[in-house]
Amino acid sequence: MKAEARIGLILLLTPLLLWLSLLIVIPHIDMFLVSLRERVGVGEYRISPANYLTFLTEPLYLRTFARTAIMAMLATLITLLIAFPVSYYIAKMARGRTRSALFLLCLVPFWVSELVRTFGWMILLRETGLISTLLQWAGLADQPVEMLYNDAAIMVGLVYTSMLFMVVPLVTTLESLPDEVIEAGYDLGGTNVSVMREIVIPHATPGIVSGCIVVFMLSLGNYLTPTMLGGKDSLWFTELIYSQFIVRFNWELGAAFGFLLLLLSSLIVWGMLRLTGHTLERTMG
Amino acid sequence: MIPTIPQPRLLTAAYTAYVVTFFVFLALPLVVVAVFAFNDSQFPSLPWEGFTWGWFFGEERPVIGVFHERPILRAIGTSAFVAVCVSILSVGVGLSNAFLFNRYRFPGQGILYVFMLLPLVIPGIVLGISILVFSSRIANGAWDIAEWDIEALRPGLTLVILGQFSFIATISTLVIAARLQKFDRSLEEAALNLGASRLTAVRTVTLPYLAPAMIGAFVVAFLMSFENFNTTLMLVGSDAPLTIAMFDRLKEGSTPLLNAVSLLLMLGSSLLALVMIAFQRRG
Numbered sequence: 086m087k088a089e090a091r092i093g094l095i096l097l098l099t100p101l102l103l104w105l106s107l108l109i110v111i112p113h114i115d116m117f118l119v120s121l122r123e124r125v126g127v128g129e130y131r132i133s134p135a136n137y138l139t140f141l142t143e144p145l146y147l148r149t150f151a152r153t154a155i156m157a158m159l160a161t162l163i164t165l166l167i168a169f170p171v172s173y174y175i176a177k178m179a180r181g182r183t184r185s186a187l188f189l190l191c192l193v194p195f196w197v198s199e200l201v202r203t204f205g206w207m208i209l210l211r212e213t214g215l216i217s218t219l220l221q222w223a224g225l226a227d228q229p230v231e232m233l234y235n236d237a238a239i240m241v242g243l244v245y246t247s248m249l250f251m252v253v254p255l256v257t258t259l260e261s262l263p264d265e266v267i268e269a270g271y272d273l274g275g276t277n278v279s280v281m282r283e284i285v286i287p288h289a290t291p292g293i294v295s296g297c298i299v300v301f302m303l304s305l306g307n308y309l310t311p312t313m314l315g316g317k318d319s320l321w322f323t324e325l326i327y328s329q330f331i332v333r334f335n336w337e338l339g340a341a342f343g344f345l346l347l348l349l350s351s352l353i354v355w356g357m358l359r360l361t362g363h364t365l366e367r368t369m370g
Numbered sequence: 371m372i373p374t375i376p377q378p379r380l381l382t383a384a385y386t387a388y389v390v391t392f393f394v395f396l397a398l399p400l401v402v403v404a405v406f407a408f409n410d411s412q413f414p415s416l417p418w419e420g421f422t423w424g425w426f427f428g429e430e431r432p433v434i435g436v437f438h439e440r441p442i443l444r445a446i447g448t449s450a451f452v453a454v455c456v457s458i459l460s461v462g463v464g465l466s467n468a469f470l471f472n473r474y475r476f477p478g479q480g481i482l483y484v485f486m487l488l489p490l491v492i493p494g495i496v497l498g499i500s501i502l503v504f505s506s507r508i509a510n511g512a513w514d515i516a517e518w519d520i521e522a523l524r525p526g527l528t529l530v531i532l533g534q535f536s537f538i539a540t541i542s543t544l545v546i547a548a549r550l551q552k553f554d555r556s557l558e559e560a561a562l563n564l565g566a567s568r569l570t571a572v573r574t575v576t577l578p579y580l581a582p583a584m585i586g587a588f589v590v591a592f593l594m595s596f597e598n599f600n601t602t603l604m605l606v607g608s609d610a611p612l613t614i615a616m617f618d619r620l621k622e623g624s625t626p627l628l629n630a631v632s633l634l635l636m637l638g639s640s641l642l643a644l645v646m647i648a649f650q651r652r653g
Contacts (some may be wrong), residue, residue, distance in 0.1 A: 089568070090474075097470040100463045105485050108536035109492075112500035119503050167392065174389045177372055187393075194396050196639040198597040200613050201632040204620060205399025208406060213413070215402060245399070267372045277377075298491065306493025309599050313620065323495050323600075330499055330604065343499045347492060354491050365487055366480075 113347070120341035136341035146325065146342075153322040154349055156236070157304035160243040164251045164300050165293065167244065172255035172292075173285070177264070188256060195249040203313045206242050207233060210314070234316030242310035247303050251296040258292030259285070294361050298354050305350050322346055400636065407629035425630040436630045445615035452527060452611055453595040456534045460591040461584055463535075464542030468550045468580075471543075489537035498604030501533050526607030533601040538594050542587035549583035550576075582649050589646040593639055 123135040140146045175187045194202060209215050210232040220226040232238060262285065270280040286293075311321035326346065329339030358365060410422035427435045436442060471483060489497065502525065509523035522528040553576060561571035599613045606614050612635075616628060 094470075094474050094476060097466050097474070098476075100466045101470060101482065101486065104463055104536070104539055105482075108501060108532060109485070109489060109497075112504035113492075113496075115504040115507060116496075116500040170385070171389055171392050174385065178385075180373070187389075190393060191396070192643075193640065194400055196593060196643050197400060197632070197636050198613055199599055200597075200616055200620070201403055201635060202399055204624070204628060204632060205403040207620075207624075208402050209399060245395070248396070264372055264374065268374060271372075271375045302491055302493060306495055306600060308495055308603065309617070323493070326495060326499065327603070330502070336503065339499060340503060343496045347496045350491065350493055365484055365491075 116340045117344055119337055120344050122337050124337065136338045137345075139338060140341060140345065145320075149320045149322050149325055150345065150349075152320075153305060154353075156239070157243075157301055158353075160240060160247070160304040161297050161301040163240065164244050164247050165297060168248060168251040168255055168296070169289075169293075172252050172259055175252075176256045176259035177262075177267070191252050191256075192249060199246055199309055202246060203242055203310055206238070206245065206314060210238055210241075233314060234319075236315070236319050238314040239311050239319055239321075242314045243304045243307060246307070246310060247300040250299040250303060254292040254296040254299075255289060256292075258289045262288045290361060291363060294357055294363055298357055301353060301357075302350050305346065403629050403632045404636065406626055407633045409626050409629075412625055425626045434627070436627065436634060439627065441615065442612075442627070442631060445610055445612040448527070448609050449596050449611040449613070452531055452534065453592045455531045456538055456595040457588045457591040459531070459535045460538045460542040461546075461588050463539045464546045464587055465580070465584065467539075467543040468547040471547060472550045486540060486543060489540045492537070494537070494598070494600030495604060497536055498533055498601040501529060501536065502604055505529055505532075524607065525605055527609055529605040529607075530602050530611065533605045534595045534598050537601070538591045541594065542591050545587040545590065546580060546583045549580055553579055585649045586646055589642050593642060596639075 120136055121132050121134065122130040123133040125131055140150075171191075175184055175191070179187055207214075211217070212229045212231040212233070214232075216232060217226070217230045220230055221228070266288075267280060267284060270284045275283070306323060308321070308323040308327065311319060312324060315321065322342065323346070326339055326342045329335045329342060333339075354365075407425055408421050408423070409419055411419040423435075425435050427437055467486065471479070471486075505523040509520050512518045512520050512523075557579075558571050558575050561575045562568065566574065596611075597613065599617070602611060602614060603617075610618070612631075616631060619628060
């Protein structure tokens, strides 16, 4: 029996270890090693921090990195602010069938490819698009308005794309808060604001944290939305990675960029978990 | 705020209005994409030139419909092939992982569990480039040592499948493990008492119980793979899956053909989602 259990353990452990080592751990170590390489001749390399120095000394790279980080944080915050009242409505105000219908309605857009969603916003926002035409028709604008190709358009796209990943964890945690607890808050003389601040939000914190982590990560790593909705000046860090890898074929610098993006996202995720005292297992699993 | 505690009328009305606005915001881009698939014009924008089925069934230039556009059809086929491979791999590995974390206790299990979750917090584009870098190193190594050209390790469908699998496996593991957690182990013990071997007990009792979760994981994996963009973009070779093919066209300027493809995608994925919900209900 003991031997059988051991064989079973080894058999089940093999796929997991193969997957994690060959597709996750070793490739990332390798990417880090490549990022530490500097080309000195044809096929000749030496170890040096040159790629990271390039990143630090080139204002365009540094600025794009900071811009991407800040805009991803802003997108996360906006998504949270928009999603919280809606999630609360679904979890606590709606009842029975309405609740499941509304929840399902939230999920539907995300069964569709991100490309299609972005395409939808392009049709809405472009110069010949729906909103521009509507504004002219209403007399609010006397010529076509271009709303595409700027940072605001990127923000709309990012918030829209990540909405689901905020709504689902929020609804799940809010549903687990018994109605009686909220009623008790009011009975004890609480106002809308104080009940929200002292009962609902503390209870929803795990959902807020996991939603924010996922949304931040998705926004930071997004390529499609900034490329399609952003303009010439609104570079996103992932676009730099892509251009180093595919267009310029400078894999060393591209790998350094990739590692920096990974570092930034890990730092923020770790910081958020640390700040709220949660662990990755509880938040994601 | 809770329905059992009365609130000022104006406040509830404003709240409801906000929620309605939110759902309009959610639906708007998709509705627009769907509606312009039927616009009889070269551009998916106003003015409205009249209703047409041309972008689905049109056979002649300039209006070639989806069903006669070879490259798009081929891309759909490629995507479906990749998605099926990724789903089979993910459900297989997910099932094995679920049993491993549910049935066994071994040193290092906690750490391994955290590692298993990591692919969810790695940006997709980074996953893509790390796999690209590593596989090229192996391929170059094999060529330098033995002049052996491993086609599968160059950008192409094999790498796309591996790249998507690398994070979708986590999701299928979580889905299957969640159901295995709820399984009543005394059912399995009953089978053992009745003379079944351990494998027979798992095959005839546990696996049928897990079936809804496995189907659910399969559908989720299929959809995620079909939609995936970031990881695929870095690993794609000459056979482009649908999202990449559409992206390339969108960069050149769009015709309502793309709207028609999108509408078909929406219908397809809603259908799959409904199938999954139906299975989940029965389970």
